[in-house]
Amino acid sequence: MTVPAPLVASDLDRTLIYSAAALYLTGEDAAAPRLLCVEVYEGRPLSYLTETAAALLTELAERTTFVPATTRTREQYRRIHLPGPPPEFAVCANGGHLLVRGESDPDWQRTVAARLAARCAPLDEVRAHLVRTADPAWLRTARTAEDLFAYLVVERSLLPENWVKDLAAWAEPRGWTISLQGRKIYAVPQPLTKSAAVAEVARRTGATGILAAGDSLLDTDLLLAADRGWRPGHGELADTGWRAPHVTALRERGVAAGELIARAFLAGVTDPGRA
Numbered sequence: 001m002t003v004p005a006p007l008v009a010s011d012l013d014r015t016l017i018y019s020a021a022a023l024y025l026t027g028e029d030a031a032a033p034r035l036l037c038v039e040v041y042e043g044r045p046l047s048y049l050t051e052t053a054a055a056l057l058t059e060l061a062e063r064t065t066f067v068p069a070t071t072r073t074r075e076q077y078r079r080i081h082l083p084g085p086p087p088e089f090a091v092c093a094n095g096g097h098l099l100v101r102g103e104s105d106p107d108w109q110r111t112v113a114a115r116l117a118a119r120c121a122p123l124d125e126v127r128a129h130l131v132r133t134a135d136p137a138w139l140r141t142a143r144t145a146e147d148l149f150a151y152l153v154v155e156r157s158l159l160p161e162n163w164v165k166d167l168a169a170w171a172e173p174r175g176w177t178i179s180l181q182g183r184k185i186y187a188v189p190q191p192l193t194k195s196a197a198v199a200e201v202a203r204r205t206g207a208t209g210i211l212a213a214g215d216s217l218l219d220t221d222l223l224l225a226a227d228r229g230w231r232p233g234h235g236e237l238a239d240t241g242w243r244a245p246h247v248t249a250l251r252e253r254g255v256a257a258g259e260l261i262a263r264a265f266l267a268g269v270t271d272p273g274r275a
């Protein structure tokens with residue numbers, strides 16, 4: 001890379017890659033875009049992007065530092081094979097792990113552990129509360145991820161309307177954030193953020209700025225820390241009408257929004273003044 005360019009940091013699920021249920025292909029079948037599968041889970045195709053988005057992301061990754069920034073665990077992230085060269089940096093576990101050429105950076109792990117110990121209630125306390133208050137009628141599974149945060153898989157149609165709101169009110173004073181994404185309810189320590197890990201990448205690479213995209217509450221810090229951002233027309237942020245002056249709220253939903261975001265990233269990197 002000869003010309004300094006902004007670093008691009010993006011959420012993956014429902015921002016750049018989409019499961020079959022999240023594709024939102026509402027037009028004529030005959031006019032649907034061709035899709036590339038980038039993740040297989042238990043022998044079945046799971047996540048897709050359009051072939052056009054794949055070409056855009058390939059060019060993007062060749063031109064600048066492209067940093068996937070996901071809440072996925074390292075194991076879940078390693079199932080994804082994005083087009084283009086393998087990213088030098090990737091953020092997993094919502095900022096808990098900073099992968100450098102595929103390996104979790106031990107210095108970053110220590111930094112995160114110290115911040116969590118100082119600023120929020122322990123995972124065990126939150127997990128115990130989740131298990132105690134969730135109703136087996138709609139709870140499918142309760143999991144912890146990387147010993148950093150917890151999530152529940154639920155039956156959305158049976159989930160009481162106020163349960164997530166009540167949980168968020170309990171969690172907030174304990175230094176935890178609650179995020180509802182599809183069938184998953186995440187409980188994440190407030191100091192565990194994608195933006196903190198991405199700022200560390202920006203520091204190490206000397207990036208001239210940050211472009212970012214995301215669809216959920218767990219992406220707000222990343223979007224706010226960026227110089228420019230994009231969010232799709234679906235998801236938790238769209239549902240709550242979340243906005244910021246430098247964040248473009250796209251109307252497009254599903255995999256088409258992912259393609260637009262990839263296009264906006266590339267424009268922002270190749271011609272920062274016009275993005």
Ligand SMILES: [Mg+2]
Nearest residue numbers: 011013014215
């Ligand atoms: Mg997402």
